[in-house]
Amino acid sequence: MFKLFLILWCVFFSPALLAQSVVFINPGKSDEIYWVSATRAMEAAAKSLGMSLEVRYAERDHARTNDIARELVARPVAQRPNFVVFSNDYATGPELLRMFDAVGIKVFMAYSGISDGAAREALGRPRERFKGWIGSLEPRAEDAGYLTARALIAQGRKAKAHAADGKLHMIAIAGDRSTPTSIYRNEGMHRAVAEAADVVLDQEVYAAWNRDKAAEQSTWLYERFPQARLIWAGNDLMAFGAMQSWEKRGGKPGKDGWFSGVNTSVEAMDNIRNGRLSALAGGHFITGAWAMVMIYDYHHGRDFIDEGLELNRPMFTLFSPDDAQRFMAYFGDLSAFKVDFRSYSKVLNPKLKKYQFGFSQLLR
Amino acid sequence: MTDQPFRPIASSLVRKTVLLAIFGALLVTLIQGWLFYRHEASQFEESVEDIVQANLPLLASSIWDIEPEIVQRQVDALAGRQQVAHVQVRVNTGQVFTAGLAKYAGAPGLRAFDIPYPTRQTGRIGTLEVTTNQQLLHTTVIKGLMGILIGYFGLTGLICLLIHFVLRRDLQQPMTQVAKFATALKPGTLTRKLEISQRHKQHRDEIDLVVEGFGALQESLNSHIQNLDVLVAERTGELAGALEAIKQLSVIDYLSTCYNRAYLDEKLPLEMLRAERYERKLSVAFLDIDHFKRINDTYGHATGDEVIRLIAKTSKGALREGLDWVARYGGEEFVIVLPETGLSEAYNIIERLRSKLEATVILYQDSAIAVTASFGIAEFVPGENAADLLARADAMLYQAKQTGRNRVCYSGN
Numbered sequence: 003m004f005k006l007f008l009i010l011w012c013v014f015f016s017p018a019l020l021a022q023s024v025v026f027i028n029p030g031k032s033d034e035i036y037w038v039s040a041t042r043a044m045e046a047a048a049k050s051l052g053m054s055l056e057v058r059y060a061e062r063d064h065a066r067t068n069d070i071a072r073e074l075v076a077r078p079v080a081q082r083p084n085f086v087v088f089s090n091d092y093a094t095g096p097e098l099l100r101m102f103d104a105v106g107i108k109v110f111m112a113y114s115g116i117s118d119g120a121a122r123e124a125l126g127r128p129r130e131r132f133k134g135w136i137g138s139l140e141p142r143a144e145d146a147g148y149l150t151a152r153a154l155i156a157q158g159r160k161a162k163a164h165a166a167d168g169k170l171h172m173i174a175i176a177g178d179r180s181t182p183t184s185i186y187r188n189e190g191m192h193r194a195v196a197e198a199a200d201v202v203l204d205q206e207v208y209a210a211w212n213r214d215k216a217a218e219q220s221t222w223l224y225e226r227f228p229q230a231r232l233i234w235a236g237n238d239l240m241a242f243g244a245m246q247s248w249e250k251r252g253g254k255p256g257k258d259g260w261f262s263g264v265n266t267s268v269e270a271m272d273n274i275r276n277g278r279l280s281a282l283a284g285g286h287f288i289t290g291a292w293a294m295v296m297i298y299d300y301h302h303g304r305d306f307i308d309e310g311l312e313l314n315r316p317m318f319t320l321f322s323p324d325d326a327q328r329f330m331a332y333f334g335d336l337s338a339f340k341v342d343f344r345s346y347s348k349v350l351n352p353k354l355k356k357y358q359f360g361f362s363q364l365l366r
Numbered sequence: 367m368t369d370q371p372f373r374p375i376a377s378s379l380v381r382k383t384v385l386l387a388i389f390g391a392l393l394v395t396l397i398q399g400w401l402f403y404r405h406e407a408s409q410f411e412e413s414v415e416d417i418v419q420a421n422l423p424l425l426a427s428s429i430w431d432i433e434p435e436i437v438q439r440q441v442d443a444l445a446g447r448q449q450v451a452h453v454q455v456r457v458n459t460g461q462v463f464t465a466g467l468a469k470y471a472g473a474p475g476l477r478a479f480d481i482p483y484p485t486r487q488t489g490r491i492g493t494l495e496v497t498t499n500q501q502l503l504h505t506t507v508i509k510g511l512m513g514i515l516i517g518y519f520g521l522t523g524l525i526c527l528l529i530h531f532v533l534r535r536d537l538q539q540p541m542t543q544v545a546k547f548a549t550a551l552k553p554g555t556l557t558r559k560l561e562i563s564q565r566h567k568q569h570r571d572e573i574d575l576v577v578e579g580f581g582a583l584q585e586s587l588n589s590h591i592q593n594l595d596v597l598v599a600e601r602t603g604e605l606a607g608a609l610e611a612i613k614q615l616s617v618i619d620y621l622s623t624c625y626n627r628a629y630l631d632e633k634l635p636l637e638m639l640r641a642e643r644y645e646r647k648l649s650v651a652f653l654d655i656d657h658f659k660r661i662n663d664t665y666g667h668a669t670g671d672e673v674i675r676l677i678a679k680t681s682k683g684a685l686r687e688g689l690d691w692v693a694r695y696g697g698e699e700f701v702i703v704l705p706e707t708g709l710s711e712a713y714n715i716i717e718r719l720r721s722k723l724e725a726t727v728i729l730y731q732d733s734a735i736a737v738t739a740s741f742g743i744a745e746f747v748p749g750e751n752a753a754d755l756l757a758r759a760d761a762m763l764y765q766a767k768q769t770g771r772n773r774v775c776y777s778g779n
Contacts, residue, residue, distance in 0.1 A: 205430075207431055207432045208431065218432070218434060219432040221459075222432045222457070222459045222461065223432065223459075225458070225459030225460055226458065226459050226491075
């Protein structure tokens, strides 16, 4: 009996003596800049903190997400990760959570957590029904929408792009209707529009985060709403698509039409610097890296429970052309980010009382 | 019998039925076809309307939400409906979505619909142009009409078959049998009854009436014929009687009621021939009334006639019945033929007659007229002819006349 206990003790605790292992199920495509950036940030954090990180891409296919999870769960105990980090995109969360919790793999949700509704009813809160679900961290997506919309409106006012009725007309190209990120960003945009008395939102369409679709849809929209001069996009690709079709009509983005987007791709940074893109918010790809810091602290005894279990923190920052330049310097090389995350760990910096997750601090 | 060709009633009726059916079919086709077309056309329009209305909201929202793939899918689905040949969606912002074969676009049957804003009541965000599949409509109508016509002609065909078989069994065959029977009917077979085969029915009909009529006809014919037989028998009897009378007239001398000269000329040779064959005797006697001319002149012809009648009657009375006979030879002469009689016996008979005559008188007013006659007898000699025999008898008569009248002479006397 004692021997069994000893063996079990070794089995359970030996991984803790080794470097903790984390698997990140990346929901995006392996060629998507944003999600590659996310991976690189997490890798930088892992390297900084001495954690092993394995990244698997779901290529935006939620069935694949399940397949990856199943594969992980089917691994022998010794090869299973300590933690799995994933994003609750396309409502894949509950399924994954159940799978991992069943075999004792700890789970941390990053990027998208559980929104209220059926999922909430089924899962409850972290560490309640599912002990292995230690928490979640989301960027405050609403900020992305709000910041970019507000900046766009300011730009439109400055350029006096009002229509004959004295109003600034805006069209919005959003991501999708179900992802919480998309929903929150839209909400932020709507808040900015509501706050502005002289702005009218002509229509909101959904281009599935896709450049070509955004290009197609914006063509229709420009015909439909000839007075619209402000085009808000939920991400960078859709903004580029809209700008493309604007140029096709003989327009000049940044001069006779103003565009905003979200994300920190190289193309986006370039367009901020050359003025074609009027507003850009981003930095939230760092969420995964912050999650790694939190996991590191948790694993080493400094739980984050005092700040909450489901954290929704401002991370987005609006990029000025200077910010863009600095960004390129630190984060321009997609093969590896040279960022040191040690100064953000509570374990390594006991004086740190509260996590600061804003991105702008990384640009200094 | 006319020279008209024979055509059975059934085929005539069938022919008329078919003609009527064709005419009726044309009429039915026209009316029904038109009604059917109208009905189908409105159904068609309605179904197209329904299809469009069912699709319009989704089309409207997918156009509003700018989902080109969904719009195209819808347009394709619309064009896939059998009532629809071609679909085109024109969006206000300039995009055009098409489905269906281009050759059908704009054909008769082009219907345009406004695609409304999903968000507000008025205005449209595009137009939906649907070209209906007129061919389908036509095909449906034609198929329906075909169905009707096939059913109609099918029924007509059945009716014609029915007519053919029923008429053949119930009319033609019995009628043919009646005709055959009538043709074969002879006065001698009139009582044979007309039997129609295959008449196992619960009711009488016209055929039975014909059969009954025939029976009545036969009966009346039969009784008529029997009557006729009786009549004929009567008439024949009458005729026989008349013939007999005529025959009598032709051989009888009207005044004397004796045989006439013609009879004598015919019968005497026969008597002689018989006498010769059977070797019998035969005698003839000439009788001549004495002073006949003087009686006629003196007392008139009426008296003369009476004298002749008296002579004849007396003569016949004196002769042997069934054997002897008297013929009037001339105005005042008679020939008496006595078969089976020889000369001497003949003399006795004739003598007796003479004396009877002598004793007879005729009364004329207050006078009594004596009537006498002279006689000459000759016996038949085998081998001689009638003329010779009569000549010899006549010679004896002459002798009697010469020797004082009122006497009988014979050869050898």
